[in-house]
Amino acid sequence: MNTHQVIVCGGGPSGITAALAAARNGAHTLLIEQFGFAGGASTNALVYPWMSFHDLRGNQVVAGIAQEIVSALQERGGSPGHVRDTIGFVRTITPFDPEIYKCLLDEMLSDAGIEVLYHSRLAGVEVETGRIQAVRVLSPSGISEFSADIYIDATGDGDLAAMAGNPFVMGRKIDGLTQPMTMNFVLGGVDLEEVKAYIIAHPQEFHSDTPFNELDRLPLTGVSGFFKHWAAHGPKSIPRDRVLFFAGIYPGEVSVNTTRIIRRNGTVAADLSAAETEGRRQVALLSEFFKNHIPGFKNAFLSRTAAKIGVRETRHISGKYELNTEDLMSSRSFPDRIAHSGYPLDIHDPTGNALAHQEIQNGLAYEIPYRCLLASDISNLLLNGRCISVTHTAFSSTRVTPNCMAIGQAAGTAAALSVLNRKNPDEIEIRKLQERLIRQKAVLKK
Numbered sequence: 305m306n307t308h309q310v311i312v313c314g315g316g317p318s319g320i321t322a323a324l325a326a327a328r329n330g331a332h333t334l335l336i337e338q339f340g341f342a343g344g345a346s347t348n349a350l351v352y353p354w355m356s357f358h359d360l361r362g363n364q365v366v367a368g369i370a371q372e373i374v375s376a377l378q379e380r381g382g383s384p385g386h387v388r389d390t391i392g393f394v395r396t397i398t399p400f401d402p403e404i405y406k407c408l409l410d411e412m413l414s415d416a417g418i419e420v421l422y423h424s425r426l427a428g429v430e431v432e433t434g435r436i437q438a439v440r441v442l443s444p445s446g447i448s449e450f451s452a453d454i455y456i457d458a459t460g461d462g463d464l465a466a467m468a469g470n471p472f473v474m475g476r477k478i479d480g481l482t483q484p485m486t487m488n489f490v491l492g493g494v495d496l497e498e499v500k501a502y503i504i505a506h507p508q509e510f511h512s513d514t515p516f517n518e519l520d521r522l523p524l525t526g527v528s529g530f531f532k533h534w535a536a537h538g539p540k541s542i543p544r545d546r547v548l549f550f551a552g553i554y555p556g557e558v559s560v561n562t563t564r565i566i567r568r569n570g571t572v573a574a575d576l577s578a579a580e581t582e583g584r585r586q587v588a589l590l591s592e593f594f595k596n597h598i599p600g601f602k603n604a605f606l607s608r609t610a611a612k613i614g615v616r617e618t619r620h621i622s623g624k625y626e627l628n629t630e631d632l633m634s635s636r637s638f639p640d641r642i643a644h645s646g647y648p649l650d651i652h653d654p655t656g657n658a659l660a661h662q663e664i665q666n667g668l669a670y671e672i673p674y675r676c677l678l679a680s681d682i683s684n685l686l687l688n689g690r691c692i693s694v695t696h697t698a699f700s701s702t703r704v705t706p707n708c709m710a711i712g713q714a715a716g717t718a719a720a721l722s723v724l725n726r727k728n729p730d731e732i733e734i735r736k737l738q739e740r741l742i743r744q745k746a747v748l749k750k
């Protein structure tokens with residue numbers, strides 16, 4: 305059996321920051337990832353840009369390792385940094401090149417001395433008296449066992465917690481439905497100046513928060529609308545009411561977030577298979593629709609589709625506290641806060657074509673308490689990223705990448721403190737965790 309101090313399952317935004325934080329705070333750390341590269345949905349599902357490192361007033365509320373990643377990408381020409389969101393949904397968005405990002409992550413993980421196991425999928429968990437003893441991992445060489453003092457579930461879907469028998473809620477409590485899946489794809493050959501000119505001339509056809517008065521001075525970073533074009537020519541079999549896309553970091557390149565697959569469960573292989581196929585069917589329809597009907601896309605071509613379908617929502621694992629909408633909307637202060645977020649509620653309709661959006665009161669940030677990371681029934685397990693303990697509605701805000709990165713840094717730091725002090729995660733001193741996070745510039749004061 306291979307033993308470590310901390311095992312992180314899943315190498316997405318929350319897993320990489322958790323592994324980096326655990327290792328940099330002195331814990332011998334293993335990262336287990338099913339694909340041959342890290343980054344999670346940012347790389348395997350072509351989910352970009354990141355949104356948002358800022359609240360609506362423009363205060364930066366996510367920093368730490370997440371900001372370090374952005375700065376390193378900027379140095380390599382892999383990101384312009386934080387730029388204004390021309391949809392007006394959030395204050396800033398952060399585009400990046402997923403390929404440069406993959407290489408950067410390999411280097412960062414290696415520099416921190418993290419043992420990385422790619423092509424390894426969590427296949428089982430040994431639990432005794434409410435404590436994980438070991439995890440079983442399936443790789444091309446068969447099934448191997450690994451053990452650690454502390455485990456971090458960064459699989460997004462909460463696979464580790466679910467396999468360990470910790471209770472969870474699938475999607476929304478009333479019916480178990482989740483936000484839809486989306487197959488993102490990239491179109492090249494787009495004339496973004498023509499798109500922008502059309503928006504300026506036809507503001508009523510776009511999302512009402514678009515900063516129309518500033519558009520001529522801003523690079524076009526995102527577009528939500530073309531409502532008229534969609535109603536007249538949009539493929540009727542796709543449950544959406546608009547076109548949504550974001551500029552890439554290279555000229556003429558956009559990432560399209562417009563496919564929608566509803567009523568599928570992202571933890572069931574048959575549903576995932578059907579969603580992958582349906583996602584690519586929609587990509588083909590949309591590529592033609594864009595070329596034939598959207599201004600600026602006459603010469604567009606399909607550059608690539610994501611390696612896997614983007615799964616927004618699955619299990620919400622039960623923790624010691626369940627963050628709810630009221631906590632977010634009132635910016636409730638928690639004594640055990642470990643991260644802030646300025647992202648609004650953002651629900652892609654689980655049953656149809658709607659998109660519900662609600663800003664946090666007064667454009668402020670809200671706090672995420674440490675108790676949402678503590679698994680309710682397993683004493684040496686920390687929840688992370690997409691699968692922390694939140695309601696379906698609160699999740700529509702906590703789910704985005706910068707938040708998951710911030711939560712990951714807290715989870716990794718807490719895991720290291722637990723190991724170094726020989727305590728369970730729910731026994732460590734919150735003040736010490738917060739002090740470390742502040743020292744490492746992870747939690748910014750409001």
Ligand SMILES: Cc1cc2nc3c(=O)[nH]c(=O)nc-3n(C[C@H](O)[C@H](O)[C@H](O)COP(=O)(O)OP(=O)(O)OC[C@H]3O[C@@H](n4cnc5c(N)ncnc54)[C@H](O)[C@@H]3O)c2cc1C
Nearest residue numbers: 314316317318338344345355426460486614615689690705
């Ligand atoms: C379609 C879509 C659009 C989105 N749009 C945006 C956006 O515009 N901006 C934004 O900031 N956020 C966006 N998000 C949200 C964001 O991408 C995710 O919520 C975020 O990536 C979650 O991070 P995570 O680390 O919790 O999980 P993930 O990114 O899902 O990473 C989980 C990792 O664990 C690995 N893994 C999973 N199960 C196992 C297993 N059993 N064994 C081993 N490895 C495993 C996966 O391969 C993956 O690398 C979007 C998400 C989707 C799906």
